[in-house]
Amino acid sequence: MMPGTPATPLSKIRRNLYSTPGGSKVHEEKILVTVRLRPLNRREQAMYDLIAWDCLDEHTIVFKNPNHERPANPYTFDKVFGPMCSTQKVYEEGAKDVALSALTGMNATIFAYGQTSSGKTFTMRGITEHAVKDIFEHIKNTPERDFVLKFSALEIYNETVVDLLKRKSTSLRLLDDAEKGTIVDKTQEQIVQDGQHLRQLIETCEAQRQVGETALNDKSSRSHQIIRLTIESSLRESSGSVKSFGASLNLVDLAGSERASQTNADGTRLKEGSHINRSLLTLTTVIRKLSGVKRCGHIPYRDSKLTRILQSSLGGNARTAIICTISPALSHVEQTRNTLSFATSAKEVTNTAKINMKEIARLEAEQRSPGPSYFMSILEEKDLKIKQMEREMEELKRERDLAQSQLESERKVKKVQKESNQFGPSAQVARCLSFPGENETVPIHSSDTPQSQTRAPVQRKAMVRRSVTSTDPSMLVHEIRKLDERQRQLGDEANRALEVLHKEVASHQLGNKETAETIAKLLSEIKDIQAVRSIADESVTGDGANLKDEITRWKSQAKDIQSLERKLENVQKSIDQLVFSFTNSEEISECKTPSKKKKILPFNLSNSANMQHLIRSPCSTLTPSRKVMEYETENKVPENNDAMPSDDTVVGRCKVTPPKSDKSFKEGSPAVQHSNTVNVKKMQRLFKNAAEENIRSIKAYVTELKERVTKLSYQKHLLLCQVIALEEDQEAGVDEPDKIDESLPETWQLTFEEERKEIVMLWHLCHVSIIHRTQFYMLFKGDPTDQIYMEVELRRLQWLERHFSDLGNASPALLGDEPAGSVSASIKALKQEREYLAKRVSSRLTADEREMLYVKWEIPPGGKQRRLQLVNKLWTDPHNMQHVQESAEIVAKLVGFCESGEHVSKEMFELNFAHPSDKKTWMGWNLISNLLNL
């Protein structure tokens, strides 16, 4: 049994037919698709071919299964014409309506599509004849209009366009016109006098057309023929204002759609076949693409002459009817199936025809003598207006409801504020989001009275919860502003540091050519940072801005922050390069002496102090205080600063050090030369050491700036989470705090488990630091007071996941080896963190513990980098909570974190980042001369 194409119920084929002439200005409708089944021809009869198709009704055709197996699926179309059906009926029901649209100013196209000998030419001749008759009939019956009818005819043969009106036509070029689309250059057009004249012209063209004999058709049309009637009409002067239409009617008789092999083609026929098929293949592709559920992607109109010329008829400004002709013979069943499949696609294509008015005076003209279409259009306009007003009313209602719910939630917030007196939600928000030290009015646990301590967990939970869900918008605006200020400060500090670096290095002419280049690069980066900052400055709105404006502005600034981060990253790279160039110059000079020198600048990544800076996933929880200590050690200014010689003296000495003016040196006395060489070397080393000191200092400083920018950006993310929550709650009018209080603790444990699973999954998807995961996992075990931490963590992770997905337009987990932007930064940071932890395996675990773990985690004995292999396996299976638990235990051991919360307290998860002023800020560049200790 052969499979059939599933039928489309007729009810699903949306048709929008309308009587001719008239209709609305823009008309969206599907292509009218009909099928005509011809009788068996003599050849087929002679071969005792069987009839393979049955017309079930006026719309349905089905394959008659000769083996009487399972019935095949029927095909449904706008109309199916059986073998006994007259061409007149085919015209009336399958072409007339579309064809006569051209009289009302709409482009129209009638196609005949089918395999050779299926009856295309036979059908199109009849259609053309009837259409011509009707057109002239209409002209005769419409005396108030002037009609101009022009005739032209083209043939596409072997992908060459020729003019059928010219006896010896050369190939015509296709040109693109902005208004008309593709036009055929220099086509001859004849003004048609009357019906008789038109028939003559058609005959002339038919005679000109490429016809040949194929195995299936003695007079097979070997080309695509397009007869084009251009109809222009205008109202006569006596009727007042002028209304002018212009439209074309294309009558297209395509060449046979069969495969070349089926026509026993060789030589010329084969060449024709390939060209014919190119046009038909493109036509099929175009139709298939246009019929897709979503009409998107590239439609290859330009791939063939046929589709270029008929572009507007295929999904464009035209009404189109396709008559698919088929043979009933069983021997042609495959071709017939192909044709029906094409027809099935074609019926899904939608065109948007419009009346091509040359002068828009229609309304005035029709107002004087209004016809039915005038009233129709007035009604349509009214309908539109009513719909618009309904929409506006809906919008107003929505706004009113929103305002009411906002008012309601404001009232509730005020009520809660009164009740909890000292712990107002605004204060809580400030505490949640701000740097310690800024909100001294907010008491911290240690200062609570015993009474308040017993009350504290519940109150605190409710308040923190409220801070996330029911916040005064003006408070959030204030917080956003504060974060902006931090961003600006960071920008300023970065600039200051870099400018001084530039001046200092330039004035002392340190380093070689690469150094100079690096400095130049740094300078341009400074400019970039300034540019970023000035953009941010420009976008700051006035104090009166509302929350929505702030959010919009902040969202637009997200790029600035990223950009600032990138700049700082570049600056760090440049500094590394600078350090490298110093090291190189040092090595070169050292090479001259046989003694082996150790490398001086320990800035490589394996340096454990610097390693700390690299663990900087947004969720990194390395405590600022620890880092500050490291920076302090690194940036320590030499204690004997005060005892150093004054600038002038040293600079003076520096200036005299290069012995250019020293005559004895020039003369090259060996003794003097030796002593000077020693001095120069010593001086060089001192310079270098001093420069290193400063570069080390600025490097650490830039690293810190980067961290601060990252945290700043993270704080903003959290703020956004709060804003989203606020908006959601306002929209829903949910009284969250009360609901939560009531629901606890019965449902909390369940919720906790669920949330924890989700958090673990999101950690995995967002490549969050495994130290952070461990600390969080170990600290929050389901205590009711953990609720807020869980929710904040969940919200921030959800935000991050969405953000990553937006960046890569895919889930971060799916980004694979080529992740984008911050996803890649997180993956990199995680990788570095695993390397860092691997190094701690030996020192933190005993040999026995290690061996046990290797066995348990299936690390092969004698394998390379077993420690790293082990760490790489940790936190990799978010679905397995046992795995999660065990991973957490190992990481906790490696970082020296135990459940009691050594180094870590729950409060740190509230994002209380240290205030910049608490941190070691860059104390300014130490003049190299100050650091010289001669």
Ligand SMILES: Nc1ncnc2c1ncn2[C@@H]1O[C@H](COP(=O)(O)OP(=O)(O)OP(=O)(O)O)[C@@H](O)[C@H]1O
């Ligand atoms: N519906 C029909 N009723 C009677 N005869 C028909 C019908 N359709 C086609 N024929 C006859 O079948 C023969 C082939 O028809 P026609 O030339 O129109 O086929 P075609 O599809 O144009 O083929 P080609 O692609 O090779 O040009 C002609 O002799 C024609 O008269």
